[in-house]
Amino acid sequence: MSGTRSLDSAEALTVVRESITAVVPDADFTRVRPHDRFRDVLELDSLDFLSLVEILSEQAGVPIDEDDYPRLTTLADSVEFLVERTKQYEQSRR
């Protein structure tokens, strides 16, 4: 988590997508609209989701708790969450 810096929404979206792609290599994002539950659309099971959380946390450099899971439901939510969380962490590190 040493590399934490705040992400803008574009970067956050990239992180989310790359993380999902790492878990579901052939994820077809054309099927996922911003407010779709991507877990359902892309058929992520709980193990996949845990992997996603792991990768997201790693990539963004912020902790993600189980309590945060509901905020990782759609792409839009996830981006919002990451932007907010990375910002908090950047500020808290100063």
Add this chain to the structure above:
Amino acid sequence: MAEFTMPSLGADMDEGVLQEWLVAPGDRVGKGDAVAVVETDKAAIEVECFTSGTVGRLLVEPGTRVPVGTPLALIDTAQAPAAQAAEKPTAEARAPGARTTRTRGTGGAGAARKGRAETPAGRAAVHARVRAPKAAAVPEGLPAPEPTEKAAPPPPSAPPSPPPAPAPPSPPSAAGEPAAAVGPLVRHLADGLGVDLGSVHGSGPGGRVTRADVAQAARPAPARRRVTPYARRLARDLGVDLEGVHGTGDGGAVRAADVRAAARAAQAAPERSRPAVPVRARDGGHVPAAEAAAVSGEGARDDGRQREDAMRRAIGELMSRSKREIPHYYLSTVIDLAPAQEWMHRRNRGRPPSARLVTAALLLKAAALAAREVPQLNGHWQDGAFTPGTGVHLGVAVSLRGGGLLTPVIHDADTLTPEDLMATLKDLVRRARQGRLRGSELSGATLTVTSLGEQGVEAVFGVIHPPQVALVGFGAVVERPWAVGGLLGVHPVVTATLSGDHRATDGAIGARYLTAVDRLLHEPGDMPGSTIEERE
């Protein structure tokens, strides 16, 4: 002898009307003298000649429209008197002010037609466009057609000649139709189908219109589907038939996403009623992992499809055999997961995601421990008798993203701590999806667990994998009103099911098993291997 020609009087002038002659045959003209008045679209202009001499024949009578460059008169440059042969146009022909081409029709109708002019004999020298010959073959006695082409006027010197025989047109109904090229049968067919033969392209010899041509013309064009160009291209690449694709775009347009969805659906269609079975090849052995793995590479698409086909056949055979041979009974119970999840959350708190448990791991752990408690369900039915398993080797049904499923085995699952079980599960699932399982990891299961609940359904009643004698199913974890100790609350619950082989056990055994699962999940901390960390 020099020719005086219709001059170009402007950039946009291609033809002009000789309006008036300012000279007569025999007149002396000098270079630069105005000799005629020419009317263009813009104005009447006096035009000059560029040769000096004597005006000879006037070749074009006033009122005639001719292209630029058309000889209008001859000028004798030999200083000789004008040739007597040159005859002035008749007074009639020289009527001044005529703005349009003069007409001299055969009847009132003809005379009134603008642009009509005779083509007397001896006109060969004049720039005249010739009427298309097609009308010549048509019977006489019909009204004269209105010619659209311009015909040149008679040279003034030529004696008036009777108008040529009018060239009547073909009957209107056959207009534009190659009369000789349509047989009666075809004509009849066209009539019947309401096809205008004039618009039919003939594909037969010599452009003959065939029956097929008429039929083709009669067929209504199929309603064109709205498909985006990219989607069309993609459909071709993926071999998707656009006919069946549902369009979600504007006005029902098929977009790329729709094509991809259709391509996926085509792959997934046979596994809609996905059974929880391990995959075996036709010889009864397990499908080698490498072969069974879903192939997503573009180049290997065909190979991948073949493998999927093989996998489907294997699943089909195994399941058919199961349903043919095994008398299934089914049980279900709803289990309160609040204690288990609470325990798990507590345990996960503060741990990095990589060290966290998921509910599925607890369910597997419970399923394995319950199998140890109820060993009649843990083993194989072979040669008409039950053989208990030597350990609890839990088959876990893993669906593959490309379609199909594999059932890797967690050996001695009952002895593993939740952490180890979790780690093993993650590893097996990952490698199953990557096609990296070893053969041993696919064989030897004594009981299979499927948890379609991950896909959102509440209960799954599976098909037993022969030679096993039971299959445990977990549905989705859902929140439901739940009473505990007379108090109603919202609890996470899961529906656990058991499919049993009635040859090996009766429902009571099965019920005992599900009860054990329920109990174990109520006391997750008491599950062997769970307590040590809990006490830290």
Add this chain to the structure above:
Amino acid sequence: MTATKTPHADPAERKTTYREALREALRDALRADDRVFLMGEDVGRYGGCFGVSLGLLEEFGPDRIRDTPLSESAFVGAGIGAALGGLRPIVEIMTVNFSLLALDQILNNAATLLHMSGGQLPVPIVIRMTTGAGRQLGAQHSHSLEGWYAHIPGLRVLAPATIADARHLLAPALADPDPVLIFEHGGLYNTSGDLPADAGPVGLGQAAVRRPGTDVSLITYGGSLPKALTAADELAGGGISAEVVDLRSLRPLDDATISDSVARTHHAVVVDEAWRSGSLSAEISARLTEHNFYDLDAPVERVCSAEVPMPYARRLEEAALPQPGTIVAAARRAVGDAPDDGRAD
């Protein structure tokens, strides 16, 4: 007048403004080549209508920083004549609306002489002018007519949208033997930002991908670039990855960059502050159907100004112009994500 270095800034980058970058470019050009001079209304003592040439008169004198009468046709034509006579004039026209008074010279002479003379008379002139709306200047100071000029063979038409381009497009424009028109959007002059030290002259006729993306291409230029970037941010927040292509050169168009982008994203939105009818946006849309028909997964969307002379009132002017919101909406339409779609769950 030079951009001041902020002491704590990264030495590789300098804080400056679009206006200062333009001025630095002018100063460089005037210093580098005696043949270069600047001419236009109030470029000298006044310092330029928009302050671009402030201070140049003092350094280069009234001969080379030449105030002209309000005679667009005469001084633009004189620029063309001076170019024929061996100089390298930079002519400033206050706004594109005024340039119409010199349209005869730009079209009938500057753009045409080389061809009409069978290659004998190249016209190495640079004509700069302000374009665009957004400053409540009303209908005679606010239009975006650069697309008209982009219609004309024989001209190069540039639209620097970034500080780096403001700084580095002038030199290659002056080096070009043919007439180059540079359109500076009035809304950009005060833009401040970093001028990367490593930014150098850019090739004429090259578009730039200002932000990579995968779902939709926002094709734009000039004053609409910042709006498109804002829109792309918002789109990213909504899960749509937008690529932003800055045309930079309106003539010739960099077909390759535009086409490549759309071939990847399959969706295109053309953002152009000009009117849409018979416009540059129409041209780009047409080219997309020519070059990328089989890549397109949706009709090309266009976000242009409302077809109205630019009104004065702020609310009306804002409503008339492309805005990030309208760009976002167009992009969503293009990718098939209607604004409220998917929120129901």
Add this chain to the structure above:
Amino acid sequence: MSTTRTPRASASRSRSRSRPDRQAAHRRDLLHGMLRVRRFEERCVELYSEARIRGFMHLCIGEEAVAVGVTEALTADDAVVSTYREHGHALARGVPADAVMAEMFGKVTGCSRGRGGSMHLFDAGRRFYGGNAIVGGGLPLAAGLALADRMTGRPRVTCCFFGDGAFAEGEFHETANLAALWGLPVLFVCENNLYAMGTALSRHQAQTDLALRAAAYGMVSWAVDGMDAAAVEDAARRAVEGVRAGSGPHFLEMRTYRFRAHSMYDSDRYRDKAEIERWRERDPVELLARLMRERGELPDETLTGLEDEVRAEIDDAVRAAEQAPEEPVEDLLTYVTSPPAEVNRP
């Protein structure tokens, strides 16, 4: 460009002669120059009528004295900016007849490689900056050429021809003001032939004394009999001298007349036949020839010799133009922009 040929290659001009002789020889040169233009234009009429030349074509028959007389006062370094009625200016300036003719035939040997046509004759080498087909469009260009000379200290004059019609255009007034304001070395030559196409001067100008109006811009201006070649030349010499000396732009109103239509043919509905006849009595070619005859400077054989020479030159030009190749269509797009090699692409 095709071969360079001095317009008066054969018209000997001996410096050793006495002053009256020199003047006579010079008059013969002027006559030769005007005849050359006149016959060239007449041939153009024939070729146009035969549709071998197309497009718009504006002939300067009747205005030859202005073209020949003014050009006489310029040096090779000076620049000329002209209008669409510029055959005479081009020929007098030394653009070879065959290059002009080939241009009108649309041939690659034309002085604009067939891309200009009658209205757009160019010869950069002779500093002939073209036929401009926009009334008034060449004026700012002339100011710019002069500005470049001014800024680089070259003592050159830019001569700009335009018609009375340009007086109604803003570009004239903008340029007159600019040139006077900046003291640019421009010689403005207004060919006042009394008609802006078909609109008489009095019907398009409130004040028809053009020299007077030009003077209002602070330029030295005067009106000249544009049918008298010697008077034109004399006035042009004085004006060029003044311009070159640095006293700013000068303006000459050349009162002249075109005998033919505005462009090739028109019905002359806008002017009296009698008016044309009156002006024809002051035909500049005839006027000079008459003077020379009176002075005994123009024996019949001299005139015949000049005519023969001119006819031969024009015959050659037509023949060469007919035989010249056309620009291949593949080269259609060349010269729209400069060749890439010239473009400095970093």
